[in-house]
Structures are given as structure tokens and as C-alpha cells.
Amino acid sequence: MTSDQLVAAPETALPSLRGAVAGLPAYVPGRRSAGMDIAALASNESHYEPLPAAAAAVAAAAGTMNRYPDCAAVELRERLALHVGVTAGEVAVGPGSVGVLQQIITGLCDAGDEVVFAWRSFEAYPILVELAGARPVRVPLDGSEGHDLEAMAAAVTGRTKVILLCTPNNPTGVPISHGRLEAFLQSVRSDVLVVIDEAYVEYADAGSGPDSLALYRRYPNVCILRTFSKAYGLAGLRVGYAITTAAIAEGLRRTALPFGVSALAQKAATASLDAGEEMAARVSLVKQERARMAAELEAQGWALQPSQGNFLWIRADGQLLATLMEAFEAAGIMVRAYQGDGVRITVADPASNDRVLRLLETHAPLATS
Template sequence: MNTLTDSAAPVGNGLPTLRPEVASLPRYVPGVRAEGPDVAALASNESHFDPLPSVLRGVFSAASTLNRYPDAGSLMLRARLAEHLGATMDEVAVGPGSLGVLNQIISAFCRPGDEVIFPWRSFEAYPLVVQLAGATSVPVPLRDDESHDLNAMLAAVTEQTRVIIICTPNNPTGVPVPHSKIEEFLGLVRSDILVVIDEAYIEFATAADTPDTLALYREHPNVCLLRTFSKAYGLAGLRIGYAVASRDIAEGLRKTALPFSVSALAQEAAIASLDAQDEIRDRVNAVVKERERLLPALRAAGYNIPDSQANFLWLRCDDDAREKLVADFNAAGILVRGYARDGVRISLADAEANQGVLSLLTNQSPKLTADANLART
């Protein structure tokens, strides 16, 4: 037996090595951060409104308890969410952003060899959390109109399928999945597969066929709703999201959560936000108004932009066009999000920043607009 006094070092196999899933894990690429007050930060999907005064008061109050651990069960927040949603506390699980909750979901349901089906292009973190769990990603390409191909997703189901993710409105295309389509899909999916409906942008959805996911959840116990306070509620910097699921599933998500991962500041800010529905609705309506202003103007200029129901617009384009667009926006002091091989996402902000987007796109040179495959009509 080796001891500290042995002269011969034990024979090893080299340095500690990462799990293969971690070693090959691509780095998550966030939106470029703005530097300077004159830069329009439209690369990340975040609120461009200042925090509400009532939310700041809640955060300042919670800051006086920084020497204490937060409520690990998020009991007050879960009670307030249950009241807001017409659910019970036992059906609500909270985590550090909807991505944190998604990680809890995948950890709770997936082992190596299990499969997770999701649309693609969609949220960039989906394949990352699946790979981290050692499970297998099954990305299903979007249809030509940027919508989910639910038939192809259904055809991709195997005996190894454990989770299916539907993102509505979809990030980064903004295209929603109608209620009737999800309802039909759920009627065809095996009941032992968890269907996660990611609704990070649901507050911005105004279409008549916006899915009533709470009703779908009541009809299908294998449905899990995933939502966030990062977008419409403007709490991206505090990292807080939640899931609504059956009691057993929600309990499993609470078990897989990192203890104390949701700070007291985040919990207080979320409660204050839920209590400020009128102000939140006014802010959402302002974003929707800008979306409805830019969409027809860009289409009139010749761009074939899908009907976004989120707080951003999507330009499908090849890599040459993407690189030039991003460079042109950067030169104009506007940061946008480029996706290799797919296109450019432009978040909506205040009217001045949005007007800068409109002016740049409508004044593009004929070379760019005619030859760059910008998904033109």
C-alpha cells in the first residue's frame, strides 16, 4: 500500500481526463455584448427596458439577506406561480432560467443511449444539454417556411426516445406551432415520452392560434411546460425560469436541481414581476407594436421574413450574406446574432434602434440584396 513516505510514486495512466461527452462539447456562443452607450445591443434576446421600480425594490430588500442561503424550495414563488397559472405548487419546479430547468429535465429523464428529438434550427443549447447528459440528439430540420416539421419529428421517434422538445415561438425563427397541430401531435406520441413545450417567448405571441398549453397539459400528463422570466419580464441577469408538469415529474425536476441555484434576489424579483402584470403587458405591447411596424416594411422592401411571434426577426441567408450583414450592422453600431449556415436573428428594442435596423436593411446595395440568397421573395 502506498503511503506519503514511499519513495516510489504510484504508476498512473496520465493526467485526469474529461468525460468524452464533455471533451467534445461545443462551447455555447452567447450574443455579443455591447460596449458603449451608442451601440444597439440586438444580439441577445433580452428586455431593453430598465427594471421596473417595484422589481428593484424587491431585489434591494432581498440583498439585505445575502449572508443567508435562499429558500431552496422557492416556496413563495411557486405558490405565486401556481396562483398565476391556475396550478398547484406541486406542479411547479423552479430553476436558474428555463435553460437550467431544461438541464434538470434532461438529467431526470435521460441516460446514455436515450434520444431527445428537437427542431433545428432552434435554441442553440438543446444539443449541448443532451450531450452533457450522455444522451443522443435527434435534430429534425425545420420546414421551408421555418415551422416545425411535426410529421418528421413523429417519424423520428424510436424505442430510445425519451424526450421531445417543441419550441413555440421558435428561437431563432420566431415561428409558432398552432394549438391544433400540437394537439394532434400529442395524440400520436407515445404516452411514456415527455413532450417539453418551450415557451420562452409566449408573452409576445398574439396570433389567434397561439397554443393554450396549460389546457394541453391538463389533457396530456406527459406534457411539461417550460417558461422563463428572462424575456418579457426582463430578469435575464438574475437567471430564473420554471416548469409546469405533473406532480411526480415536477418533484423529479426539483430533485435534479442544484441546491440553492435560484437566488433570493431572483425569487423576489420574479414575485414582484408577477405582481406587475399591467406594466409587463404594456412593455410587451410596445415590442409587439414595433414588430408589426418592421415586418411589413421589410417585406415591402423585398425580404421574405417569417411571421415572428417573438421579440425578434429572422433573416434566412447563406454564410457569405450572413457575414456581410453582421459586418454591416456592426459598422452601423448595431449588434445582431449570426448563426453559421442558417441566418441572422435581430432582437427588437426601442423604436430608434429598430429604425436603424430598418434603414440598414432597406438601403442595402443591389449586390447584397440580389445575389446573397437573403431568402428574398
């Protein structure tokens, strides 16, 4: 091309974002504590210090941070495979379960393809879908704040590539029973990947949700998504994983950001799996506090669905939601508001939980009726 064939760009032209990116809503993380008297209950993170084994592993690995991590995360994948009873080839890791989910959507969806999920559910779902150029298909929750699986099955079309099922659901805490999920899988085309997002599975009571590994072994289009950010207390290190067929897992590894999971995160996650009993003891304390809070709130007149996560959900909109958020703000308690839907409160230490109970008592239906 000669110089006289070059077309000069307008002087005012500047680089611009893709339309899909420019129109994306920003993911809103839970607010951070700015003072010692603030109860930070907006993010569903562990309120315990890291497991000693994980902290020791990070300290030991800190001297190697000048080196790149194992891009294939072989040691961690092999340990995860042993932990869940699959092969290492069926495991893919990423920077948190949300990072693995981005790999899933990137790997399976072309522009215009559809991803079906319940709403309200994890706030990152529509963002990741739209970022990939795919179309998010939101299906309203049922009257019990859970997945309306019949409506979700009806929403599947020829363009559907992925279905996201969050169990227990974030932010409502409602799980999907094993029987309902299996019936759903029987009704879905085998070429649609069904992602069972189990970020909070460690907090769920036995039998409340699905046996996802059994379903995975029976239905090859099932993908299980889990994280170390919640019960294992590694939210700051960002490591999650998927269990899926070897072919899909290989594709996820190819779509992953190179070296996306740090060496420190890999070592901490591996050590955490070896400290399962201590992690389970901490989870038990959270479940005890969850049950205590739920019982007191129900006695105050709040209508709650049984939560299987490390949080409680209060349905509220309009003036009630505005009133509650003003009260929480004034009391120095950070919780997560979802405009038009409700408020999610992370279960923390007993003292922080007591602050929540005292505040909600003054605004409870029985107190204001």
C-alpha cells in the first residue's frame, strides 16, 4: 500500500471500547471495613484467619515468588483429583471459581450464543456472558427463592450453550435438591454444558443439595465449579476449580490466562485440602451461628428461606430496603443490598452477628406492626 492510499483518520478519533464492554455493569464487590468498629458482612468470605497449614505453605513459598508458578498447576490438580475421586485430566483451575467460569464461557460460547441462569443469582453471571458476546437469559426465581427448573428448561433454545445452576444459590441460600436436578438434566440436551456452581457447598447440610459428583459421573454434560475462597478462607489468593470431562478441561486450560493462579495460591490450596478436619470444624461453627441467627430472626417476624450458605437473605424492596440500609450504615454494619430484591448478610463471629440481630429486631415486622 502506497502512502497516497492511506486513509487519514479523523483528528478527533480515539480508541474506544467494544460496545459490549462499554455497556457492561461493573461488578460490585462487598464494601471493605474502614475502621475497627465496622462489622464487614457484605462479602461472603471467611471471618476466620487462614488455616495454619495454608499460612505456613504460603510463608514457605514466599521465597520463590521471583519464579513463575506452574502454569498447569499439576500438583494442585493431582491433589484435587484425589480429593474428589476423578483424574487430574478432569480438573481445571483458575483465579477463583469466577475465573474458571470465564474460561468456561469463553471456551464454549460464540457471539450470539445463549447462557441460561436463574435471577437473582451470582452477580458476575451476566457480566461474564455479555463480555464474551453471548446473550444472558435470566429466569426468575420461584416463590421459594430457588431455581425454577421447569422455567429454565423451557428457556433453552437451539442457541443455548451453557446453563448455570448456583446451589446453594447466591444470594438467597436456597439449594437445588438432587432429585429435581437429576430430572432437569434428563430434560436438557446432551450438548448443553450444565455448570453446577457449588461455591458454598461446604456450608450445606448433608442431603440438602445434589450429589454433584454422582450426577457428573452419570451425565457427561455436567461441570462442577468450586472455590477455595469461602470455607477454606483463601479469598485473597484467588483459586478455584472445575471438574468436567477431560476434553472440556483441556479446553479450559487453553483458554486460561497463563500463570493466572499464583504459586502461593497453589501451595495454600493444596495444604488446605490436607487440613480438611480443621476447615470442617470452622464450617460447623458458622452453621451453628447461621441456625441461631435464623431462629432469632424468625422469632422477630422475619420470613426467611432456610439458607445453606454462609449468609442469610432477607427479601426487601422499596422503602423497607432503603430503611434497612440506612440503619445498617448508621450502625457501622456493612451488608450487601440488591436493589429491588433484598439484603444479604454474611454470618460472621457471634459478636458481629449479635449486632445484626439487635438492629433487625428494631425493624422487624412484629416490632413495627
